[in-house]
Structures are given as structure tokens and as C-alpha cells.
Amino acid sequence: MNYSPQEIIETIRMVQAEHLDIRTVTMGISLLDCADADPTALCRKIYDKIMARAGRLVPVCETIEKELGIPIVHKRISVTPIALVAAGIPAAAFPRVAATLEKAAAAAGVNFIGGFSALVHKGFTVGDENLIDALPEALATTERVCASVNLATSKAGINMDAVARMGRVIKRTAELTAAAGSIGCAKLVVFCNVPEDNPFMAGAFHGVGEPETVINVGVSGPGVVLQAVQQSPEADFGQLAEIIKKTAFKVTRMGELVGRMASERLATRFGIVDLSLAPTPAVGDSIAAILEEMGIERCGAPGTTAALALLNDAVKKGGAMASSYVGGLSGAFIPVSEDAGMIAAVEAGAMSLEKLEAMTCVCSVGIDMVAVPGDTPAETLAALIADEMAIGMVNRKTTAVRVIPVVGKRAGERVEFGGLLGTAPVMAISRLDVSRFIGRGGQIPSPIASLTN
């Protein structure tokens, strides 16, 4: 036999008992050729192009799932940043573009479509301003549309005008979706050094350097890594890294296989496999649980950042060997609401916003799916974003903030988003006044380390 029974059983156990799955197959579609000054024509072209390219995405992925016996949890679409595609239409028509994306996503059968986005790290174009102004309404009136704004890069510095503005946009979005736990903010993420080929929501969009269409794959597998770590309670850190690397290799190979099959069947380029370890609220499918299994009583205790650094690096080393093209975010995610261990750590008082910020220095992505009290001032949200942007800028890495100021909730309460987005404990955030800092405006210059040429 070409495979030992142990190998065969190991693969089946990974899927059945340890939640191994392909987290997302995301098709990127360029909409640059849809640009039109007439909103009606623009929306028609966008809808037709998405349906022509991604109409078969879901059935093709469902067949692959059955052939391989591995679930593909999400099938998604990302498009060219709408601020570019819709730059020629009036500001008032932007929500119509969001509605068109929603309609196309529903017709294609995907649960999220990303790319209601703008890149403003060095300033705003008219299209950027119109898109950002339309964000609260667009997010409140759609279910599937995800939005992202890049506010900073290591090369350009931090656009603090945009940071201040996004603080206000997040507040307004929370207010408009107050009846549903301010869920609009869960579909909006701000970035430093945003990748153009990220398959994961809410931050996915199809970058301008990308081809017409592309298939990008995000793998998952915290449960598989947890199981491997559990089996080696006496391993030292070198051995632990080795175990995680081998596991990450196996998990990533599944992403590589699925990406190749999907791109071939959809007659599309295969882009990248994103090596991120993405948790789910399911018991055992948790990043926090892996860190705790390493010997930390509760995620958030001293040692958590070092444990996460080891995990993140070992996953990359194993994953890089398994895939020909690696990209996207490629690092462990620490979203609070989507990780049962993180939720437990916050509710036990072990995990603070400040510790989360420290952890984002050594992993992807940032302050992710964090609920804060609804009365948090827009300036404080902006300052939280500015800190995260600074970490990304100086360390030449991607960082992001997806924060939800839940209207009517105070620290210590809970908010239920339901479905994919989980349950979030409302975390305490500093009440100190930072409005004079945010009020300064302008651009924080790029660091000296960016002068590499």
C-alpha cells in the first residue's frame, strides 16, 4: 500500500475531530474595466462581470469538497477597491454600488464580498472621500459587503487625517447598526501595509497589481496544531517549533491542493495560499488554547506574547515549504469574538486590550473583532487605530483594527453577533482624553527604516 493505515487515519482524524478545513476560497476579480461616470451603467457592468467570473465558484468548490473530503467553509469574492472603480460617479450614488455588490454576492451564493475599499495612506482622492463618507450607510444597508481602508504604510507613514476620520466613521456605523449589536463595524477593517491578495474577510480586496481574476486560499487548523502540541507535553521549545512546523506543512498542503484544483476548474490563475491560522468559535479550534497548552494558565498572562511568536513563526516555516506561492496575511489571527479561548480569557480578566496590542507585534493581524463600550469617543477609537498603525509601520508588517463600539453596552457585558462572527465580551478601554492629539491632523512621516533604496 502506498500509504500506511496510520497516515490515512491521521488525515481523516484531522478533518473529523480536529476541525481541519479550508477556511476560504476567495476569487479576486478586477473591476477596473467597469469604470463609468454613469452610476447605472457602472452598477450593471459590475454585476455582470462578477456573475460572469464567479457564477460557478460555489458549485465548483462544493464538488472539490466532496472529492477531497475536506470542507471548504467559505467561498468568497474580492474586487478592485471601489474607490478606484467608482471614482467618476457622484458621492450620492456610492451606496448603490454597495447594493450592487450585495446583489451579486447573493446571486453567486457567497457569504461575503470584499472590496468596498480605499487606499488613503498618503491622502484622499475624490473617490476615496466619497467612499469613506458612504461607509456607514453602505454597511448598514448590506449584509455581505465588507469594507477596508488602508491608512498607513511603512513607506508613506500614517495618514492621521484618515485615522481621525475612520474613528468617526466607525462610531457612525455602530450607531446606524445599533439594533443589531453595531454589527456594521464587524464588516469594516482599517489597515497598515494592507496586502493586495488577502483571501480573508473583512479585509479582502483585489489589488491593482493582480491579474484579471485569481484564486486565493486561506487555510485553517488551530485544532490540528492544538492536538499536536497536546501530544508533546514534555517537548522543549525547539521540539515544539518542529512539531508545529510539520503540522502546518500538512495543513497548508491541503490549501495548495484545493487552490490548484479550484483555479484549474475555474480557468483562473492560482494566486496564493494564506498561511494564517484562523480560529473558529468551536471548542478546540482556538489560538488561545494552543498558547495555554504550551503552559500558560490563561491567554494574556506573561509569556503569552513569546508563545504566540513561536507559534506564528513555526506556522510560517512549515507553511512556506508546503506552498509554491504564499501571501495574504500569513500569520496567526487573534480575533476575540471568533476564538472561544480568547473570549474566556477576556471574561476571566486575564486579557486586556493593551496585552492584545502587544501580541499584534508578533502575529497578524491586530486588534480584531474587539467590542468596546458604545460611549467610547471617536478620538479614542482613532488613537487606538493610530497605535496599531504605528506598530505596523515601524515593524514593516501588516496590522489592522476591527473594533466595534457597541451602542448601549458597557465593559463586562456581552454582545451576540450570531453566525460567523461569534460572541464578543465588551472590553474596557482607557477613558483618558486624547482628542487634542487626534485633532492635530496631518501625516506622521515614514520612519527612517523605510529609506532602503
Added chain:
Amino acid sequence: MDQQKSLRAVITVVGVDRVGIIARITGRLADLGINILDISQTIMGDLFTMSMIVEMGGAAKPFVEARDEMVALGQEMGMEVHLQREDVFRYMHRI
């Protein structure tokens, strides 16, 4: 249909041991035109486990239909049956 491309799959069958498991599984495979290339079977405790490598290139039905039929047969028998493309195991366990 005679010049079919090779399409290998791995079938695993797990469940409580009793008379006739292999007969029913292989009987259905024969009906479906699926050729068995290799079989490994063992009893762990009272658990019957079998893995097979099969050639589905000449199968009478498309992959997914044949897979659904084998999974349904497993349910009928109270056994867990998986049928997956061999690529899964090659990608995961071989460099």
C-alpha cells in the same frame, strides 16, 4: 469510455466488526466499475478498519455520485465510509 484518465481514490471503512462488510463494500464497487488496486484491513479492539486504493478512471458514474453512493451504503450498514481522491494523501504525506 475505454481511454479514461487515471483517477485514484482512497476508501476507508470504519465500524463495529461483523460478517460480510468487505463483501458488501466490494460488491458495490464492482457494480460501479471501480477497480480495487490495494487493500489493507485490520481489527483494532472490536473496530473493523479497512483502507483501499481504487482506480475510478473507468467508473460507471461521476466521482461525486459514486462517492455519495458509497457513503450512503456505509450509513445503511452502520459503518463510516469515506471516499477521497488520492491526491489528499499524496499532498499531505509525500514530498
